[in-house]
Structure formats: C-alpha cells, structure tokens
Amino acid sequence: MAKLSDFRVRVEDALANEEVRGNFRKAMDGLMSRRLDQFPDEAELERLRTQAMAIRSNSLDNLPDLLEKLETNLTKNGIQVHWAETVEEANQHVLAIMNKHNAKSMIKGKSMVSEEMGLNHFMEELGIECLESDLGEFIIQLDGEMPSHIIMPAIHKNKRQIAKLFQEKFPDIPYTEDVDELTQTARKILREKFFNAPVGLSGVNFAVAETGTLCLVENEGNGRMSTTVPPVHIAVTGIEKVVEKLSDVPPLMSILTRSATAQPITTYVNMISSPRKEGEMDGPKEVHLVLLDNGRSNIYSDPELLATLRCIRCGACINHCPVYVRVGGHSYGTVYPGPIGTVLEPQKDGLKAHGELAQASSLCGACGEVCPVRIPLPSLINRLRYEGVRQDQSSTKDSGSRRKTAEALTWKGWSFAAQHPLIYNTGASAAASFRKLMPSKMGAWTRVRTAPPIAAKTLHQQLKAKGIDNE
C-alpha cells in the first residue's frame, strides 16, 4: 500500500475528529440556511449574481489600466502605493515601513493576503509582534493555529474549546463558557493593544480606482480601530481587488455580505481615501497600500482560469462544500481552503505543492451554484486536473507534474478499449475498468460499501436479444 500523502493523512485525522466535524457541520448548516433567507427571490438573486460577475469581469478586462488609475488616485489622495511581485517583496515593503517608524509591533485587522504573505511568521522571526485583533483570528493566534475558514477563522472550535484556551492563556480570568464574557475578555486585552500599537495593518475588500478609495467590511470594529487609531496604517491586498467605479461597490458589497455571513450589510463599511488631513483630529498620518501579485498576473494570462480572479472572498463556496464540511479548513494545508482554495492555491503555489487538492472534489457543483460572481469552480477544478497531467506546455505552474506513468497507461488502455466496442464489450466494461483502474484501492471502496454487482448479461446483450434496433 502506497504511503498516504500529507493531505490524505490530515483528512483521515480530521474525519476521525467527531467534535471538530460536528462544529463544522453545525456552522455550515446555519450559514447555508441563513444565506438562503437573504435571497428570497431566486430570479433577483440570479440577476444580482450576473451583475456582480459583470462588475468583476469589467475590473479584470481593464485590470492594468485600473491599477494605474488606482495608483494615481491613491497617490493624489496621499496614500503611498507599493507593488510586490512576490510575498517576500510584500513582506519587505511592510518591514521597511515598520523600520522607518522604528515600530516593534503591529495590530492587525483581518487580512487573508497577510496570511498568504506569512506576514506574522516573517515579522516574528525579526522580533516584531503581530497581534491579530479580529476575535476569531485572536483566538486561533492564541492557539498557534491557522484560520480554518476565510471569513470565520475559528469556526472549527466550539465555545468549550475556546473557554479552555482562554483559561490556559489568561489564568487570572475566571473560567467561563459564556460567549459574551469571553468576548469582553478579548475586548479588554485588545483595547490596550489598539491604544499602544504604532502600526495597524488591514486587508482590503475593494479598491476603487475612480476615487482612490479602500473599502473594508467588518462587524467588530477592529478593522476601524486598526485603520484609525495607530499613526500608521498599512493595507495589503491582491492586485485583482480593484473595481472601476464607486458605484460598483454597493451591489458588490451587498452580495458579498449576504453570501458570506447572510447579513444584508456588515456593521461597518469603512471607506478610506486618505491619511489624516491638516486640521483633522485622528486617523493615521500615513496610509500605505501594498499591492501583491504572487502569481495573479500569471493566472490572468489564461482566458479560462482568469475567472479565478473574480473572487470576492465571501466563502460561500466553502460553506456549501460537502468536502470542506467534513475535512475542515486545516486539512487543505493552504491559506485558502474549500473550492476557491482548491482552484487558487495550485495556481498560486504550483500543482506540485497543491495539485492534489483538485482531486478532493466530487465535482458536485454546489460551489459554482452559490458563487456570487459566477466563477465556474467545478469547471476550473476539472481544468486543473487536466493541467496536472497534460504533456504540452502551459502557463499553469508545474503543469504536467502530476502525471504518473501507470495511471496514464491505464487511461490510454481504457481509451483504446472504449474506442473499440468489440474489446470493450468483452470485459473492459465500466465496472470492470472501475476495478482495474485502481486495483489496490478497491479496498477503500469496500470499507463502507459492498462491491458493485456485475450483471450476468450486459445491456448490450439484453437489448440485442430483445430485438431493439441498432440503427
């Protein structure tokens, strides 16, 4: 028996963990049903999805122009723009800003791009503290974990687990499983951090080219705190997050929050267009935007895979994925889990690193059905399977690297047989080939199922015997 891949090992562990599985199921069931309540009119939902797709497609059609326009307008507004081709470069930009201010710590609002950059790890190596202030991020940072979901990073934990974690980390505070009390504990600790932090870092949901505006949505107020209290604000985002017009924001934002957390709007929509101006009493005196490529411009070069970049990071595909709900976010071993991670990560980091994820989908289509910007996720997953085994050159990183001789031969043999009915009908039939395909793995099938029964007489034989016309 071949050694299980790291991914399969993590999956087995996750599947065996009833408590965590239960946490995910409960959370995802709630998210799915509440999302449905947000879109009572199905026809209107479809119009909104088309509209959101149109807005994002327009952004991508004009991406280089819009990025230049964004830079021009941000600069005019006094926001400093930094470009990074790689995560290393992005981290260096942040570091340079930190050093300029002699800053030894930062307070962070939620940012998946900073996770992509491995920013916390990078900074901590250099003795710079990065404190997560989003409640979920704060919790997992305490436990030394990665987010298990892009919107709800601590969704894998239940309140009992969080209560135990707080007890362990803050022994002076009495043990409680009361969510309000746990929240207030975090509030107290983080208020002090906001108060003292020399730098605040955040992500960006949409960057508006027309006005040079950074839009952030959030519920807790930590995003506003991180972008208002410290004297320096650094925003990090992917180059695809730009939209052309301010009027693009309301419809996009509306479908984002409804798809993500089933809210008609988040508590705060924070639109930042400049640092503190003369005479203003608060707000950072410096605002920086780091624009990260990290493989995005390469994804951009493929007309089909380009759709990946439409993503607005709502997480609806994750919430609706029957695989994710069982294996959880950590099994993926990537920054972005679930269907969008399955599509994005292998393109970003290469098929060698994450190409296996493309297999971890039954292609059921639940993700594509709910995507607010109509990314054809199942088609893209299928495409990446092809990229993994294709033999000619392509722009996808590590294309062809997952091709295995034995498997390729099996498919060649299957293809030959299926092109020749005489051969096919004498034993190379479906179930037979299903078994032959992976003889050693039939065991996995029969661990929870009986083996498929092979019929005594095929349909071909039976219909022929019945005299059904051949043409």
Next chain:
Amino acid sequence: MTTLLQPDSVYFYGTCLIDSVYPNAGVSAVELLQRAGIRVIYPQAQTCCGQPAWNSGYRDEAREVARKQIALFPKDIPIVVPSGSCGGMMKHHYPELFKGEPDEAMALQVAGRIYEFTEFLVDVLEIKLAGKGVKTDVAIHTSCSARREMGVADKIEQLVGQLENITVHEQHHKKECCGFGGTFAIKEPEISASMVTDKADAIRETGASVMITQDCGCMMNISGAFEYENQHHALRMPQSKHIAEFLLERSEVLCTKYDINVPETSDTTEDATHG
C-alpha cells in the same frame, strides 16, 4: 436542434455503468419509452461517454472515445440518456472537449439533442402516469449532475408525484452530494466514505423502503453503503431503484402529449388521469 414535432423514435444511450452493473435500469427505460409509443434505437457500438477520463484530466483519451460516440447518432432525433451525469457530459462538456476540433460541429449537434431520461418523459412527452401496486414510502436522491448541470431535479419529483400510491419522504441534506463523483470515490476514498455514510443514514432515517434515483453512479454508491451497513451492522436496508425500473414496476403510461400508440391501460382510475 431537432424540431421534435413527432418524436416517434429516439436513440437510447445506455451508459457504461448501466451496461455492466445495472442493465435492468436500461431495459426498463427502453420498455417505458416503448410503452409511450416511441421506437427506440440502441446503437450497439456505444461504449462510454468518456466522462471518467474527462474528469481525471485525460482529455485526449476522453475525446477519442467521445469521437466514436458522436458518430453513432446520424438521424436528427433525440438522444435519451438515463443518467444526469453522462447526459451532462454529452450535453455540456462535449462542446468544450471538441472546441476547435474537426468534429466540433457534430459534437454540438449531438449535444443539442441530449435529453436526460426523466427530462424527456416530462418535458418532451409530457407523460401521464398512474400508480399501481401497494402503498410505498420512498425517498428520492437526485444526482448533483441532474440537479445542477442538467437542471432536471424537478422531473423525477414530478414523475413520482404522479403516482398516488407513493409517499415521498425528504431526507435531510437532500441536495448534498452522495460522495460518488466517479474517480473521486477512488482517489479520495476517506472523504467519499464519510459522505456516502451520511447520505445512507439520512435516507434510512426517513423510513423509506425504496430509494429512487436517476443516476446509477449514486445508486451504486448509496446502495453499496446500505448493503454494507446491513451486512455489518444489521441496519435496515432500503431497496435502490433507478427511476426507470421504478416507473416500469409501479406505474402505467396513461398518455403522452403525442399519444402515439399508447397501449390501453386497464387498472387505472379516473382521478389518476388528472394527476
């Protein structure tokens, strides 16, 4: 696109899984079509639509198999496929597979004539059925491809809904995948096992004695789990039936939109004709 003014004959594409594992589903579908007055043509040279290779990334291998299949339907008549999955492959993925290829026109032509079996009965024939046999509790499992790719989830419900002696029970997480996914079940057996176990549990919990589905992939998966759990844990084992088998056993064809050669039915009630 065919005009379908008088679909007095159709091609039947049996699918490889039905061919070797569930031929009775195919025979039943053919018989049901015949009872509705349709002449059925079954090209004996058919093998597989190519989906297993397509979904595994082996597009060239899939295309060569598909190329043989699209040559099997020269007449401009509907092609009926008793599977949402294979139907979806032929209707939606053949055009992608042959994009820019010499046979593109033929692939598009074939794709435009593909009908999933229940879709054909409901949308084209507008078939009217009457139930027969004892009262039965059933659960319907619609495949993801029938639901999302072909958009025909309502057809099987509509057909079963016509049978007055059948009570349909809804399982929880009804729209969730059963975990088959073709090669997914083999490549990611642990996840697939977890999915099918949950699906089998949900259906069993409804108390239904029969599970009906329009896709034999799901059926092989779920019924395999039923049987395993019956053998190893003595859990109740609902029967599994492809919709064609079920309708053939449990209904009479009353009429279709065209009403061509529909045989006389004996034991139907007045009311059923209005169902």
Next chain:
Amino acid sequence: MSKARNNIINRLRTTKPEPCHFSERDHLSRFNWDKEERINRFVERMVAVRAEIIHASKDDWAEKIAEICQEKRLKNMLVSPETAQGKVLYNMVDQLPDLQSYDHEIEDWKSEMFNQTDAGFTTTLGGIAETGSLILWPTKHEPRLMSLVPPVHIALLDTNQLYTTFSEVVKEQGWVDKGMPTNALLVSGPSKSADIEQTLAYGVHGPKELVVVLIS
C-alpha cells in the same frame, strides 16, 4: 517607478481578455418605498441588530437625548460645539452629562478617550432603509473615533435623509463629484461578532450600544 510595478503591469498588458460588455452591471434593485416604508424598513433592520431607535421631533430630540443619557447614567459625552445640533445640546448643559469637545488631536488625550469617555454623539449624512445603515462622513469637528471608541454611540438621523439603497446614496449625494472624504462610513448597529460558535456577541471592539434618534 518600481521594477515590480512595471513587471506586473507589463505582464498584465501582454494578455488582453475578451472584453465582456454586460448590461447587467448597471442593474439596480428597485424598491418603490415611500417615506413611511423607508422608516419602517430602517427601524426593522436596526432593531434586528440590537440598535435602539428613539423617535423624536425637530423640537424635542434634544430632550430625548437628555433622557437617554440619564437612563444610561452617562457621566460624559463627546459632542461637537461646532455643528448646529451640537450647539443645541451645549445650550442645555444642565440637563446633560458633562459635554466634552473633541477639539484636539487624539495623541494628546488618547487615555481619556479610551478609558474615561462614556459616549459619543454624532450627526449623520442620512440613512439607508434597505440595510438599516447610518451614513457618516467624519469631519474635524466630529472625528472618526467619536463613533468608535466610546461604549455608547448616539446618532441623529433626519428621516428626510433616509434613502432606499446605498447605490442611491452614492448617486444622489454625488459622492464621486464631491470627492471622497478621508473616511466615509456606514454604521449598521453596535459592534458585534459571531466568531465564537456563531453566537452573536455585542460590543467587541466598537460601541456596545448604538442609539439612533430619528427625527420625523
């Protein structure tokens, strides 16, 4: 210009995606809501996220605010002496808690702001019925932290300024032509989180309480 910038832009320029001209981009959700309906919707949304709604008239709103302050036992409140509404409140200081003006840079009094300020009172540029949102463009007189750091935020909203959707606000208030301010905000309830087991908890980092005084 940085090397990274040029490389990225150049790479993007070598691809020209097929332009897709979707007319749907300008689709607008249309609701024919009259003023009463807009008020009802706004209130319904706000209450659903645990904001308090106080109905008032143009004559008695200040008294209502005094009542709220008493009820909440506020010891002090940030109020701008420069806005028309602030002036009204400063004219009735005997009925109100200690009114404080946010008239110096935050660095000079951060500790008082964080540790000793009970409430902030702000005006708004209007509200949005569909989502139950307040529109705030903080100014030097009503700075950004006024509606964020104190545990209670009291906001004044004129129902004549109640719009149907956010799209409508951007268009009708002419945000693009006017030019965006340093910070524009939509506030839809008190601060909250569902990060612990999907259970809502209020007052995470921002105000624990949001009181909207609606002037009809």
